[in-house]
Amino acid sequence: MELRHLRYFVAVAEGLNYRRAAERLHVAQPALSKQIKDLEDEVGARLMNRNTGGVALTDAGTVFLEEVRDILERVDMAVSAAREAEAGRGGRLIIGNLGALSASFLPAALSTFRTKYPHVDVTLHEMALPDQMAGLRAGTIQLAFTIDRQTAIPSDLECAEVLQSHVAVALGRDHPLARQTRVSLADLMSEQLLCVGETVRHDLHQKRIERTFAARGIRHRPIKRVNSFESLIALVAGDHGVSFLLPFASSPGTENVVFRRIKEDGDDLEVRLLAVWRKNSGSQLARNFVDGLRGHRAAAASSAAARAQKSPAPVRARG
Secondary structure (H helix, E strand, C coil): CCHHHHHHHHHHHHHCCHHHHHHHHCCCHHHHHHHHHHHHHHHCCCCEEEECCEEEECHHHHHHHHHHHHHHHHHHHHHHHHHHHHCCCCEEEEEEECCCCHHHCHHHHHHHHHHHCCCEEEEEEECCHHHHHHHHHHCCCCEEEEECCCCCCCCCEEEEEEEEEECEEEEECCCHHHHCCEECHHHHCCCCEEEECCCHHHCHHHHHHHHHHHCCCCCCCCCEEECCHHHHHHHHHCCCCEEEECCCCCCCCHHHEEEEEECCCCHHHEEEEEEEEECCCCCHHHHHHHHHHHHHHHHHHHHHHHHHHHCCCCCCCCC
16 A cells, blocks of 8 residues: 555545546546555455446545545655755754753753744753764764864764863862962862763863873872762862863852963863764754854854953053
8 A cells, every 4th residue: 555545545535536536636547446446455445436426435435534634644744844854944953961061052052043943852962071972973962062182073974163162270269269360280289179070981071180280290189080060069169179160161059169260371271162963864953053053152252352342441550
């Protein structure tokens, strides 16, 4: 049984006339009659009674007509949904969520995307940064995030930079170093350093901290691993340690945490976050969302530049 059999049946059943149905379908009347007969054989029931007065539906045909109409309507809806998804205007988009880091840039992009593409169902899938590329490969998510220079991007994937920021030192509000506008790495030699990472496999945060000190020949205390961002923030807020984080990271409890710029410079103190997605069919959903992320990033940069221009010039002391 094929869809054309169902469409042929509906055409005849609605007009109760083979000739008019054949003209409407652009098929020969004998061929149409044979298709209906094949359909009845497949169903195992007579659907129509044919006589000199025309065509009449049987009881089985009346029931079958109602069901077939529903089937064809669902097929049309499925075709429309597939085309909308291919164009990036419908379907489902699963984004790798980075928890507190995502909270700094995803909400605004999600709101804009919802307004522009209201028929796309967006799901956030909580996934550690080191696992996101594997999730993208496995199809668990359609849009992943990774740190620039951390992972080589294969040729079958596309990427775009969606975030750039300097790493800062996270301190408890009452920590002595919180009084300074900038903190040197040498000032942190005796501090308890904290990093996020449940296992050795999730040691990206720890390795970045270690490399930062090692590159400048500065020794530090052993780094304590914490299993969640929320736990790390609680420990920092309670002066049980300090950490290196992006200054806009947000989570309950961060009102007792301050961020101070690191005095030293270097590319290793700058984080570039990349959005990554597949190039193949269906990637338009992810591409549309990334366009929104880029737009918000450009707007934020423009706003920051405008604020800088409006800032009053420093007053020089007169001698």
